[in-house]
Amino acid sequence: MLATKIRDALAPCSLAAWPTPLEAQPALARALGLQALWLKREDLMGGNKVRGLEFLLSHAPSRSVFVTVGGSGSTHCLATARHARAQGFRTAVAVFPQPETDASLTVGAAMAATADRVFRASSLVTLPWAVLRAWRAAHRLGGGGAGGGGKPRWIPGGGADPRAVVGHFLAALELNSQLDAPPDTIVVPLGTGGTAAGIALGTAWLGWATQVVGVRVAPRLAANRWRTVRLAHRAEALLRRSGVELTVPRSAIHVRVVNAMGRGYGHPTAEGERARALAAEHHVRIDPTYGAKAFSFFLGRADVRVQRAVFWHTFAWP
Ligand SMILES: Cc1ncc(COP(=O)(O)O)c(C=O)c1O
Numbered sequence: 001m002l003a004t005k006i007r008d009a010l011a012p013c014s015l016a017a018w019p020t021p022l023e024a025q026p027a028l029a030r031a032l033g034l035q036a037l038w039l040k041r042e043d044l045m046g047g048n049k050v051r052g053l054e055f056l057l058s059h060a061p062s063r064s065v066f067v068t069v070g071g072s073g074s075t076h077c078l079a080t081a082r083h084a085r086a087q088g089f090r091t092a093v094a095v096f097p098q099p100e101t102d103a104s105l106t107v108g109a110a111m112a113a114t115a116d117r118v119f120r121a122s123s124l125v126t127l128p129w130a131v132l133r134a135w136r137a138a139h140r141l142g143g144g145g146a147g148g149g150g151k152p153r154w155i156p157g158g159g160a161d162p163r164a165v166v167g168h169f170l171a172a173l174e175l176n177s178q179l180d181a182p183p184d185t186i187v188v189p190l191g192t193g194g195t196a197a198g199i200a201l202g203t204a205w206l207g208w209a210t211q212v213v214g215v216r217v218a219p220r221l222a223a224n225r226w227r228t229v230r231l232a233h234r235a236e237a238l239l240r241r242s243g244v245e246l247t248v249p250r251s252a253i254h255v256r257v258v259n260a261m262g263r264g265y266g267h268p269t270a271e272g273e274r275a276r277a278l279a280a281e282h283h284v285r286i287d288p289t290y291g292a293k294a295f296s297f298f299l300g301r302a303d304v305r306v307q308r309a310v311f312w313h314t315f316a317w318p
Pocket residue numbers: 047048049074075076158160189190191192193194195196290291314315316
């Protein structure tokens with residue numbers, strides 16, 4: 001089985017129990033005028049970032065200190081701090097301000113309580129300085145790096161790294177075993193692209209005609225089609241280098257990017273809040289930064305071919 005081969009070849013650490021449930025939502029589907037809607041409940045296993053962290057935290061020497069970056073309510077930073085700690089590592093994170101919502105404040109507080117050091121930039125402009133301070137702090141936390149000390153190890157913002165994409169590729173394989181027939185559409189929030197990249201690589205490998213819709217919730221510089229497809233190709237190349245035979249025609253990897261960011265990353269939008277309210281009526285709790293904006297895709301959809309859809313539910317409330 002491919003998933004086993006991949007795990008044997010890359011030896012990720014184990015941070016959660018897979019698969020995440022796939023939940024049918026017939027009433028919500030009816031409310032949206034869809035034939036069928038399923039939620040891929042990544043939120044129940046700590047959120048989408050955990051998949052990538054299984055690969056990003058593996059093989060690190062003891063006393064390593066992970067350095068990463070994100071918004072002040074970044075679930076990526078929180079998940080990194082939490083799982084690094086559970087594996088015996090430490091973290092220093094650099095964060096930039098994002099709008100205060102119930103979700104971002106809760107995540108920010110949990111992050112501050114979990115990461116070893118948090119460096120707050122006053123704006124995106126001063127973020128590189130905060131990253132530098134985090135890096136230096138990581139060096140000190142690790143004991144200098146020389147003579148057996150733990151070295152700082154960089155994880156890109158959002159965990160957007162080909163190794164992490166492999167984790168999301170495995171999620172797509174999981175989905176295949178949970179459905180009788182491919183969905184016509186998979187909707188996922190697009191932040192830094194790794195999640196959508198893994199799903200798109202998975203659907204391409206499965207030979208599905210499914211469209212993967214990445215709903216852009218962050219600036220185009222971070223969230224774009226080019227970067228997402230490139231991440232998918234780099235993950236495929238990594239798998240091949242690791243001895244996993246994987247043939248996916250280059251042209252088979254498709255991601256459709258739809259913009260729902262509104263005023264900016266983390267700023268709630270009217271459409272997003274409408275989507276959030278509708279989901280809440282059906283006891284589905286989504287966050288304003290990712291889930292709500294991505295879910296709003298279903299409200300405004302003009303495309304009647306979207307009938308059997310999977311929504312990637314990514315945000316885990318701490
Ligand atoms: C809750 C949540 N959903 C979705 C995303 C988007 O994932 P990606 O950065 O892989 O595009 C993120 C990460 O930024 C996230 O924290």
